[in-house]
Every structure is written in C-alpha cells, then in structure tokens.
Amino acid sequence: MSSEHTYVKAPGKLITPTTVILALIVATGFSIIGYRLVFGLGVISNLSDGYPWGVWLAYDVAAGSAFACGGYSVAILCYIFNGWKYHPMIRSALVTSFFGYALAGLSVMVDIGRYWNAYGFMMPSRWQTNSVLFEVAVCIMGYTVVLLIEFMPSALETLRELKPNSFIKKLADFTAPKLDKVLMFFVVLGMTLPTMHQSSLGTLFVITGQQLHPLWQTNLLPLLFVSNAILLGFAVTLFESGLSAAGFKRPFEAEAFGVAKVVPIVGFFWLAVRFGDLIYRGHILTAFTPSFHMVIFWIETLLITAPIFIFLGKLNPRKLFYTALLLTLGGGMYRIDVYLVGFNPGDNWYAYFPSIPEALITFGFIALEVLAYIVLARLLRLLPAVHTAHN
Amino acid sequence: MKSTRRRFLQTAAAGIGLTALSPTLSAASEAKSFGPDEVGMLYDSTLCVGCKACVYACRSENFDADSSSELDEKALAEQRWHDAYELDYRTKNIIKLYQNPDDVNDFAFIKRQCNHCQSPGCVSACPVKAMTKNPVTGTVQYDKNICIGCRYCQMACPFKIPTFEWHMTFPKISKCELCRQTPKGTPACCRVCPAKAVIYDKRSILLAEAKRRLAENPDRYINKIYGEYDYGGTNVLYLSRVDFEKLGLPNLPNYSYAGVSENIQHTLYKTFNHVPIAPVALYAALAAVAFVQHKRRGKKDAGNEAKKDGGEK
Numbered sequence A: 001m002s003s004e005h006t007y008v009k010a011p012g013k014l015i016t017p018t019t020v021i022l023a024l025i026v027a028t029g030f031s032i033i034g035y036r037l038v039f040g041l042g043v044i045s046n047l048s049d050g051y052p053w054g055v056w057l058a059y060d061v062a063a064g065s066a067f068a069c070g071g072y073s074v075a076i077l078c079y080i081f082n083g084w085k086y087h088p089m090i091r092s093a094l095v096t097s098f099f100g101y102a103l104a105g106l107s108v109m110v111d112i113g114r115y116w117n118a119y120g121f122m123m124p125s126r127w128q129t130n131s132v133l134f135e136v137a138v139c140i141m142g143y144t145v146v147l148l149i150e151f152m153p154s155a156l157e158t159l160r161e162l163k164p165n166s167f168i169k170k171l172a173d174f175t176a177p178k179l180d181k182v183l184m185f186f187v188v189l190g191m192t193l194p195t196m197h198q199s200s201l202g203t204l205f206v207i208t209g210q211q212l213h214p215l216w217q218t219n220l221l222p223l224l225f226v227s228n229a230i231l232l233g234f235a236v237t238l239f240e241s242g243l244s245a246a247g248f249k250r251p252f253e254a255e256a257f258g259v260a261k262v263v264p265i266v267g268f269f270w271l272a273v274r275f276g277d278l279i280y281r282g283h284i285l286t287a288f289t290p291s292f293h294m295v296i297f298w299i300e301t302l303l304i305t306a307p308i309f310i311f312l313g314k315l316n317p318r319k320l321f322y323t324a325l326l327l328t329l330g331g332g333m334y335r336i337d338v339y340l341v342g343f344n345p346g347d348n349w350y351a352y353f354p355s356i357p358e359a360l361i362t363f364g365f366i367a368l369e370v371l372a373y374i375v376l377a378r379l380l381r382l383l384p385a386v387h388t389a390h391n
Numbered sequence B: 001m002k003s004t005r006r007r008f009l010q011t012a013a014a015g016i017g018l019t020a021l022s023p024t025l026s027a028a029s030e031a032k033s034f035g036p037d038e039v040g041m042l043y044d045s046t047l048c049v050g051c052k053a054c055v056y057a058c059r060s061e062n063f064d065a066d067s068s069s070e071l072d073e074k075a076l077a078e079q080r081w082h083d084a085y086e087l088d089y090r091t092k093n094i095i096k097l098y099q100n101p102d103d104v105n106d107f108a109f110i111k112r113q114c115n116h117c118q119s120p121g122c123v124s125a126c127p128v129k130a131m132t133k134n135p136v137t138g139t140v141q142y143d144k145n146i147c148i149g150c151r152y153c154q155m156a157c158p159f160k161i162p163t164f165e166w167h168m169t170f171p172k173i174s175k176c177e178l179c180r181q182t183p184k185g186t187p188a189c190c191r192v193c194p195a196k197a198v199i200y201d202k203r204s205i206l207l208a209e210a211k212r213r214l215a216e217n218p219d220r221y222i223n224k225i226y227g228e229y230d231y232g233g234t235n236v237l238y239l240s241r242v243d244f245e246k247l248g249l250p251n252l253p254n255y256s257y258a259g260v261s262e263n264i265q266h267t268l269y270k271t272f273n274h275v276p277i278a279p280v281a282l283y284a285a286l287a288a289v290a291f292v293q294h295k296r297r298g299k300k301d302a303g304n305e306a307k308k309d310g311g312e313k
C-alpha cells in the first residue's frame, strides 16, 4: 500500500518571521519554567490552597488534550464508520494530537510540586486504582506512546528517501514493513485509550462535590467530557485544514466538507445529554436564574449550539473555518468552566485568575506546538495531496 | 402527580442513555462502618473560649524547620504565632470566630483541622497512595516520600483541609495527622486545651459522649452532631450552639463524594481477574469493526491498484 500519492510535504522555508516569533515565545515560557523550578510555584502563579489547580490543568490538560483529539475523532470516523474515506486527513491530525498530548504531559510535569517522585507511576505498589487521576495519568502516558507509533510511518517514509546505502535508510527500510503489520493494533488502542481518559478528565471533578457549581457538577461528567472531546476533535481538525490551507497556501481539502457533516450528529447528542441531565437533576431553572454562572453557561451553550446549526447548512471554506473556530472555542470553554469558572471552594478564597507568568508558560507551550507542527509539516509528508475543494 | 412526572422524566432520561450511571448514587450512600479502635476528636464549640492555645501547641508540635521561612522560626522562638486566617502549610489547626453582624453577643468559635473522614476524598483522589487511611486508628496520613505534589487531594477535600507549601522549591502537602509522630498518643491540641473543649478518644466513646451532652443539655446545642453521618461520617465530631454552616462546616450529604466518584470508576472499570472488562470489550469491538473495514478496503484497493502496488505490501 503506497501512500506516496496520498500525502505531500508543505511548501515553504523553515526560518520565517512566523517561526522566529514563535521560537521567542517558546523561549520566554521556558525561562519562566526555569524560574519556577528554582523558586517554587507560589512566586510565579496565582495558585492557592483554595484554587490548587489553575490554568495549566484547565487549559493545557483539560482543553488542550481535547483540542488534540483530532487523531482520535478522525480515527473513529475513518476506521469505524466510513471505511477509510477520510484517511488522507489522518496524518496531520495525528501529529497535532501527538504534540497536544506531549505538551499536556509536559505542563503536568511543570505543575506538580514533587515531580521527582513521578516515577511512582511505574511502581505497581504505589498504584492507587481508585484514583481517577491515576487512570488519567496512565492512559495519557500510554496514548502519547501510541500516537508516536501511529506517527512513525510518516517519519519512516521520509527516512527511506534518504540517500541509498545510508544506515538510517536501511534501518527504516527494515522497520517500515514490520510496523505496517502491527500498526492496526496500535490504531485500535488509539481509539480505546482516549475514550477512557477523556471521560475520566470529567470524572476527575465528581469528587469535588459541592465545590463545582450545580450547572456543571453531575455524575454524567464522563459522558459529557468524552463526547465533547470527539466534537472538539472534529472542530479542531476542520479549523486546522483551513489554517494550513491559508498558512501553507494550499487549496482547501475536499474531505473537510464531509467531516463537517458529521459534527451535528455528535453535537446534538452532546446537547441532549447536557440539557437532559440538567432537567433530570432538577437544575434546569438554575440555568434561567440570573447570576454570573448563568451568563457563562449561556455563552458556552451558544458557542456550541450555533456552529452545530451552521454546519447543517451550506458551507464554503471560509465559513467552515470560522464555524469550526467558534465550536472549538465553545467546546474548550465548557471544559474550562468545569475546571475553573464553575469551581468555587468557598467564600474565604479570592477568585483565581492566572498570573502573567502562568499565562506566559501556557503561551510558550502553545507556541511550541504550532512551531513543531510547521517544522514537521515542511519536513515530512503529512498533508493530504489536494483534490481541489469544490462545493 | 409528582411521582408520575418524575417517572416520566426518568424514562425519558433512560431513553437517551442518561441513567447509565445512576446506580452509582444509591450504592454510594451505604456508609462504611467505623472500626472499634478508630480514634478521633470531639470539639464542643460551646466550651471553647478562643484562647488559641491549641493553635500554638499544634504549630510547635508539628514545627518543620525544613519548610519554615526565617520569619516562622523567629516567631516560634519568641513564642508568638503569626495571625493565620486560614489553614496553611504551618497551620494544621486553626480557631475561627463566627460573629453575627447584627448582634455582638451572638458569636461562636470553631476549630478547623482534618476531620479524618470515613471515606476520605483525599485518599480516594491521591494517584500514588501518598494519602492513606490507617486501617486501625482511622487516621488519615500523608507520606511525602511518595507524594508527587499533584494537589488533587486539595481539590477533593470538601473541607478544604490539605495545604501546600507554595513558597518552597521542594514543596509538600501539609495537614493534621492527629500528631502521629508524637509518642505521647494524645494530639497536642487536646493535651493543652484548658477548657476541655476538644478531647481525644476512640470515636465510639466520643460519639456516646456527644450524645450524652445533647441529651443532658438540649437547650445548649442545636440538635446535631456534625460528623456523625456527614460526608459518610468523620472521626472528628462537632457540637455547637450555632448553625454549622455559619461556622464554615459545609452542608454535606450523608455520603462521601469519594464514594460517588469511585462508584463511577468501578462501574466503568469493573475488573474480572484484574482485567478491566469494559475497556477490553471496547477494544475488541473497535478492533473487529476496524478489521472488517480494513478487509473491505483491501478488496477495493486490490481491484483498483493491483497493477500499481502489486509488489509492495
């Protein structure tokens, strides 16, 4: 099965004003991490005993890992539902997924206070299997490895184009067919693991009980989080097709329109669960009782509902791009609302808002992700070869 | 009428798969029972005079030179304590004042420290067994050599008890462990209290004592022992004249959120011979479908690209 015809490299040079600026943001973020490692978390962050989890977990981990669900969503669509029709989209989705997850993992290492004890996850005697966080941590680590393996074919392909007789080429020639045989095993793992940890990212907050506002606190958090992740996976994939079309000056990928038609199915399911649950728990009126949280709730709901309806109608590349962006914002906002906005530990604590260094670290991670994507897309064959979009 | 509507809602909810997780709640409400040797404290707010001797005793008993700033050490040497308004890394025990803004004579003290819950959020949350509940004494203990500093225990405690050394390069969690490091047995606060407002004993004895006080002086107290059932029961019990919520003890259900969370986990990750059933089944199902799809595609490809790619596999 040759993929030479399916994937291409992105055109363009590696060093451009964009990549240089990105590199500077990355450098800033990482110097602050250095500062944090020496002087402690308190100096650079607004975290407190009332709000022990801040923007790194809410954005980088909860929202970021869902933004990185492109590989997961497209895989489900492609391998389970429609017989490989959207296969050309999967490579770039896998790469962004890998970076999203790797960086979520990295920001956890920045966030945890006693990082040198993290090897405990490798010691069965320390496994605390009742802990939702344990499950999340192990699954995310596992999935990052799976993503790396799923991504190997694209890397090997480029290595095989090296000058003949070089050792690396021989190694790649040797590995590629073997990998091809077992790849399906990992592809299926790549659909199982995110189902597990994306739901558990929601379950994490069940134990916070009364501290999470009733508009968000529910035993269905796992179901809401996993379906929200699938929704976000599609949204981000579409958003990225638009972005890379513009950024790499390529025509728009025709496959994107097909994917857009799947979004409303997942979206309506999510909305049904969200509102069904509010009614079932008797909190639907809370959504209509004026309060700060009510406003947040409706912004979030609107940002998710509107794109779903727009996706039902006629689309052009531009519209698709902006709608996907809206949906990404809405879906991400839901997750941040659970992790931060809806969380209230009690009246004695000042509300939390990330400090500037905290935000700069997060920006550094985002910049690193974008930078790595640009570099890899120019070095490896990631993007679908274009069948010009027409609609 | 009301029940029909409720039934309808339940059916409707079931229709869209909402009740998949509802057994979790009913199972969670079964409280676990306390062991015969479990210890705890009884704090009687009506006896407390607010002298804060317990706060100071706790600080010197648990003083940790490793994590103290210079200021802390100076204060300790001068027998002063900083004014803590909340529990923090050096304050595992604190006395707070409730004051009715409309009535100067209506006030009460409350002592806050770890309640050593029967089904503790912190223990359930900790991914690496750094928080554990002693099976004999029921004391909830912390091991800094295992802790990864994720602070999920802080998120999971409904009483907001565990604190973190935010100022430290190598920080740890800090919380009351009933002075388990002292050979004397009785925690410092209970040793020094001049008014016997806080006492230490087996939980069963303390519960009986609290009930006795309630029965003897029904006018002195509101008719509730906080911690008897709250959050599934806690080893520390409270008596008060003032509503507990006003004192900062949250109004919690009679079950622990840790139980709810664990039930969801155990429902989704039920194991058979250490094999989690649902994930394995999910994997198998996905693999089966993916395999069929792969086969189908293979046939199609074989037709189309047989000539082109024939040699390559």
Ligand code: SF4
Pocket: B047, B048, B049, B050, B051, B052, B053, B054, B055, B095, B109, B111, B189, B192, B193, B194, B195, B196, B197, B198
């Ligand atoms: S030592 Fe006793 S009387 Fe003094 S503040 Fe503490 S509990 Fe109250």
Ligand code: SF4
Pocket: B113, B114, B115, B116, B117, B120, B121, B122, B123, B140, B156, B157, B158, B159, B160, B161, B162, B175
């Ligand atoms: S009061 Fe908080 S810290 Fe103490 S055992 Fe209960 S959950 Fe854990």
Ligand code: SF4
Pocket: B122, B125, B126, B127, B128, B129, B130, B131, B142, B146, B147, B148, B149, B150, B151, B152, B153, B154, B173
């Ligand atoms: S901070 Fe330490 S004790 Fe608390 S949950 Fe994390 S690993 Fe466990």
